[in-house]
Amino acid sequence: MIKIYVESLSEDEEEDARYGKEERGDLIPKELRKKKVLQERIKQIINEMRDEGEKVNITDTDAKFIKERNGVIRPNYNSHIAVTEEQFIVGTELTNNASDAISALSLIKEMEENTESKPDMIVGDSGYDSLENYEGIKGKGIYPLIPDRKLVMERENKLEGERYRFHRGNFRFDREKNEYICPIGEKLICYKIKEIGKKDKKYRIYHYRTKVCKRCKYKWRCCGKGAYRYIKRDEREDIIEEVREFLSKEEGWEEYKKRMCATEPIFGILKRFLGHNYFLLRGLKKVEGEFNLMCLAWNIRKLHKLKVGWV
Numbered sequence: 001m002i003k004i005y006v007e008s009l010s011e012d013e014e015e016d017a018r019y020g021k022e023e024r025g026d027l028i029p030k031e032l033r034k035k036k037v038l039q040e041r042i043k044q045i046i047n048e049m050r051d052e053g054e055k056v057n058i059t060d061t062d063a064k065f066i067k068e069r070n071g072v073i074r075p076n077y078n079s080h081i082a083v084t085e086e087q088f089i090v091g092t093e094l095t096n097n098a099s100d101a102i103s104a105l106s107l108i109k110e111m112e113e114n115t116e117s118k119p120d121m122i123v124g125d126s127g128y129d130s131l132e133n134y135e136g137i138k139g140k141g142i143y144p145l146i147p148d149r150k151l152v153m154e155r156e157n158k159l160e161g162e163r164y165r166f167h168r169g170n171f172r173f174d175r176e177k178n179e180y181i182c183p184i185g186e187k188l189i190c191y192k193i194k195e196i197g198k199k200d201k202k203y204r205i206y207h208y209r210t211k212v213c214k215r216c217k218y219k220w221r222c223c224g225k226g227a228y229r230y231i232k233r234d235e236r237e238d239i240i241e242e243v244r245e246f247l248s249k250e251e252g253w254e255e256y257k258k259r260m261c262a263t264e265p266i267f268g269i270l271k272r273f274l275g276h277n278y279f280l281l282r283g284l285k286k287v288e289g290e291f292n293l294m295c296l297a298w299n300i301r302k303l304h305k306l307k308v309g310w311v
C-alpha cells in the first residue's frame with residue numbers, strides 16, 4: 001500500500017510539473033479552450049480531410065493511413081534505408097507517402113553523398129519498380145536490380161488460374177516483332193504511338209490492339225465494356241525487360257536474394273529486438289530525426305560488433 005501511495009504521490013507531482021497545479025492532463029489543451037480557436041482547428045482538419053480525400057489523424061496530422069505488412073491500416077510513416085552488404089546504413093528516407101516508388105532516387109543521392117562513392121548495382125524490392133526509378137538509376141550508371149511486380153506475381157504463381165487468365169501480365173511481349181501475344185495466341189499490333197512528358201524529356205507510349213477481339217468468345221472477360229483489349233507500353237519498359245531477363249537466370253535471382261539478408265533483418269531487429277515498434281515524436285521532421293537516431297545507433301552497434309563482438 002505504501003508503495004502505491006508513494007507512486008501516486010510522485011505521479012501527482014509529475015502531473016503538476018507537466019500540466020500545472022490546476023490541470024489534470026485529460027482536459028482539452030489550453031490553446032483550444034477558446035470556442036473560436038477550437039472551431040477554427042476543427043474547420044482546418046475538415047478541410048485537410050477534404051483536400052486529401054482520406055482519413056486524417058488529428059494527433060499527428062503528418063502521419064498518413066498506410067497499410068502495414070500485416071494488412072493493418074493505421075497512421076504511419078514509411079521508412080526506407082540504403083545499406084551496404086555489411087549492413088551499415090548509408091542512407092535514410094522517411095516519408096508519409098504510402099508508395100515506396102518515390103523514395104529510391106533521393107535515397108541513392110543521400111547514399112552517394114554519405115559514402116562519396118557510387119555502387120555498380122542497387123538491389124531493391126518490387127515496391128521500387130516505377131519507371132522513374134529504373135530510368136533514374138540506370139541514368140546514373142547503376143544497374144537497377146529491382147524485380148517488377150509482374151515478375152514477383154509470376155514467381156509466386158499469382159498469374160495462374162482462370163481468374164487471372166486475361167491479366168495484363170499474361171500478355172507476352174515480342175520485342176523483335178514489336179507486338180503482344182494475348183492469352184489465346186492472337187497478335188496485338190502497334191496501331192498508335194503517343195508522346196508524353198515535358199519538352200526536354202519525352203517518352204513514347206506504344207498502343208497495341210487486335211481486331212479479333214470483336215468476335216472473340218472471351219471478349220466480355222478480357223475487354224470489359226470496350227470493343228478491344230488495349231495494351232500500352234512505355235518505351236522505358238525496355239529496362240524492366242532487361243532486368244527481368246537477368247533475374248530469370250539463377251545467378252540473377254541469387255544476387256537479388258542477398259537483399260533479404262541485408263535490409264530485412266535490420267528492420268526486424270530494430271522493431272522486434274530493440275523495441276522500436278512506434279515513434280515517440282510527432283510530425284514528419286521530428287519523426288525523421290528520431291528515425292535517423294535509430295539508424296545511427298544501429299551503425300554504432302555494428303561498429304561495436306566489428307571491434308569487440310556482439311552485445
Ligand code: SF4
Pocket residue numbers: 166182183184185186210212213214216217218219222223229
Ligand atoms: S479479347 Fe482480344 S486480346 Fe482478349 S483474348 Fe480475345 S482476342 Fe485476345
